[in-house]
Amino acid sequence: MDKLKALIFDLDGVIVTTEHNHFIAWKRTAESLGIPFEEEHNELLKGVSRVDSLKKILELGSKTISTEEFNALLISKNEFYVDSIQDLNQSDLLPGVLSLLEEARSKGIKLGIGSSSKNANFILKLLKIDHFFDVVIDGNGVEHPKPHPEVFLNGAKALSLAPAECIVFEDAASGITAAKAGGFIAIAVGNPNIAELADTYFNDLTEFSLEAYA
Numbered sequence: 675m676d677k678l679k680a681l682i683f684d685l686d687g688v689i690v691t692t693e694h695n696h697f698i699a700w701k702r703t704a705e706s707l708g709i710p711f712e713e714e715h716n717e718l719l720k721g722v723s724r725v726d727s728l729k730k731i732l733e734l735g736s737k738t739i740s741t742e743e744f745n746a747l748l749i750s751k752n753e754f755y756v757d758s759i760q761d762l763n764q765s766d767l768l769p770g771v772l773s774l775l776e777e778a779r780s781k782g783i784k785l786g787i788g789s790s791s792k793n794a795n796f797i798l799k800l801l802k803i804d805h806f807f808d809v810v811i812d813g814n815g816v817e818h819p820k821p822h823p824e825v826f827l828n829g830a831k832a833l834s835l836a837p838a839e840c841i842v843f844e845d846a847a848s849g850i851t852a853a854k855a856g857g858f859i860a861i862a863v864g865n866p867n868i869a870e871l872a873d874t875y876f877n878d879l880t881e882f883s884l885e886a887y888a
């Protein structure tokens with residue numbers, strides 16, 4: 675890669691444990707439609723936008739519903755989810771996150787978020803880590819959700835950097851696909867199912883060393 679200038683992080687499942695909260699909220703939604711929903715089904719939804727996630731759940735159950743019901747389910751899923759994360763705090767950060775943010779900052783490496791979530795800014799504030807990031811691109815700022823590379827390309831553009839100068843950290847197949855399609859170095863974290871898709875795999879961010887890319 676070119677000289678490392680920035681780290682761009684997915685949020686849910688890379689920075690913070692919220693992927694589990696999404697799973698519980700989608701499970702409740704799916705089961706209200708009579709569709710069984712377990713961890714293996716949730717794997718298909720990781721990194722996927724709210725609208726596309728509900729479409730995938732309906733596909734899973736071979737079900738069609740009215741636009742009104744679809745929109746009402748999106749609202750109730752999000753209300754349940756947001757309610758479940760009210761007590762989120764720094765103890766919910768995944769291992770190695772805080773020290774990596776601090777180290778990168780001290781070395782002048784730019785930091786970004788590239789998330790499909792429309793709740794990203796709210797979560798960063800809850801965690802009191804919003805001040806670390808030079809750019810936050812979230813589900814409100816993209817036309818084409820992951821696996822399209824737009825979210826990461828917009829992040830690199832906002833930082834005035836080329837993709838080859840940035841590392842993307844992801845826990846989802848859709849996110850690794852997006853990062854690779856955009857020309858970024860793609861590191862998978864905490865999800866062995868996607869290790870093969872990525873340039874490198876780490877169990878968590880404590881295993882990542884900035885020195886190795888300096």
Ligand code: BG6
Pocket residue numbers: 685686687693696719720721722723724727752789790791792793794813846
């Ligand atoms: C992604 C999560 O980051 O954001 C998905 O991996 C989630 O599980 C998606 O569905 C959309 O999030 P939100 O907060 O906008 O519903």
Ligand code: MG
Pocket residue numbers: 684685686687688693720721844845846849
């Ligand atoms: Mg994720």
